[in-house]
Amino acid sequence: MNSFQQDPATLHLATPGGAAASVLHHGAQLASWRSAKGTENIYLSELADFSPGSSVRGGAPICFPQFSTLGDLPLHGFFRNQTWTPVASGADGAEVARLQLTDTPETRALWPHSFQAELQVTLTDRSLEVAFSVLNTGSEVFSFTAALHTYFRVTAIENVSIAGLQNIRYLDKLKDNVIAAETNERLLIDRPLDRIYYNTTDELTLEEGERRLLISAQGMPDTVVWNPGPERCATIADLPDDAWRHFVCIEAAAIDIPISLAPGATWRGVQKITDIQGD
Numbered sequence: 001m002n003s004f005q006q007d008p009a010t011l012h013l014a015t016p017g018g019a020a021a022s023v024l025h026h027g028a029q030l031a032s033w034r035s036a037k038g039t040e041n042i043y044l045s046e047l048a049d050f051s052p053g054s055s056v057r058g059g060a061p062i063c064f065p066q067f068s069t070l071g072d073l074p075l076h077g078f079f080r081n082q083t084w085t086p087v088a089s090g091a092d093g094a095e096v097a098r099l100q101l102t103d104t105p106e107t108r109a110l111w112p113h114s115f116q117a118e119l120q121v122t123l124t125d126r127s128l129e130v131a132f133s134v135l136n137t138g139s140e141v142f143s144f145t146a147a148l149h150t151y152f153r154v155t156a157i158e159n160v161s162i163a164g165l166q167n168i169r170y171l172d173k174l175k176d177n178v179i180a181a182e183t184n185e186r187l188l189i190d191r192p193l194d195r196i197y198y199n200t201t202d203e204l205t206l207e208e209g210e211r212r213l214l215i216s217a218q219g220m221p222d223t224v225v226w227n228p229g230p231e232r233c234a235t236i237a238d239l240p241d242d243a244w245r246h247f248v249c250i251e252a253a254a255i256d257i258p259i260s261l262a263p264g265a266t267w268r269g270v271q272k273i274t275d276i277q278g279d
C-alpha cells in the first residue's frame, strides 16, 4: 500500500455530469482526472512517495522555477516538494480548486525571491484546465523556466500516438541534445523519448484506439514528451518496472526562452485537456 491510499490531503472536484478530479495539497499536484466519459486520464504511480518534501511520481508535478537541470536548483525546482494551501473555492465537491504557495525562509534559502503562486484547476464534464500563475511580490526582477509535467495514463503505450508535432523543432535529450525537426504526423512512443519541442503553438492530440484527448497550452510555448522506456524505468525506484507502458508525459513548458517577471507582475501558464472521444 502506498501513502496515497493512506489519504494524503487532497481536494476533490466533481461535476453533476460525472467528471471528477483530485489535487493534492502536496505540490498542488493534480493526481487524477476522469471526464464524464469515465476513463482515468492521469497516471499516478502506485509506488509514489507522499512524505513531506518528496517528489510525488505521477499526476502533474509543477516544475518551477527551474525545468529539469537547467540551473543550480534541485531537479525541476522545488514547487513540487512544498505543501500548498487551499483557498476559498477549493472546497471539496466544487468544480474549481485553488491552492497557493508563498515564499518562506526555506524557499528563500533555495531561491532568494518573493512570490505568490497559485494553481487553479477547473473541471467541466469534458475538460480539465490547469492554470498556474506566479506574482512577483519582491522588489527585483526574477527569471525562471517552468513546466506542468502531466503524466497521461494509457492502457498500452504501443497503441499510443501524439498528433500535432510534425515539422516542429525539438531538442533530443537522448541523442546528445541534438536539434531535429519532427517528421512524423503521428509520433509513436515506440522507444524511450525525452524531447523538448520548441514553440508548439498548435493543439496536440493524444490518441489511443478510440480515445482522443486534445491538449492545448497558453503562456507555455514548449512541449516536453517523456517516456523512460523499460531500461530507465527499471532504475526509477518509485515506478513499477512496467510503468513505462502505462504513461506518457506531455508537458506544457516555458523552457527555451526563460520568463522574466518584474516586481508586481504576474505570469500565467495553462494546460487544458479536453476529452473528444466520439465527438
Ligand SMILES: O=P(O)(O)OC[C@H]1O[C@H](O)[C@H](O)[C@@H](O)[C@@H]1O
Binding pocket: 055, 068, 075, 076, 149, 173, 194, 195, 224, 225, 226, 249
Ligand atoms: O524524475 P523526475 O525528476 O520527476 O523527472 C522526470 C523527467 O522529467 C522530464 O520529462 C525530463 O525531460 C526528464 O529528463 C526527466 O527524467
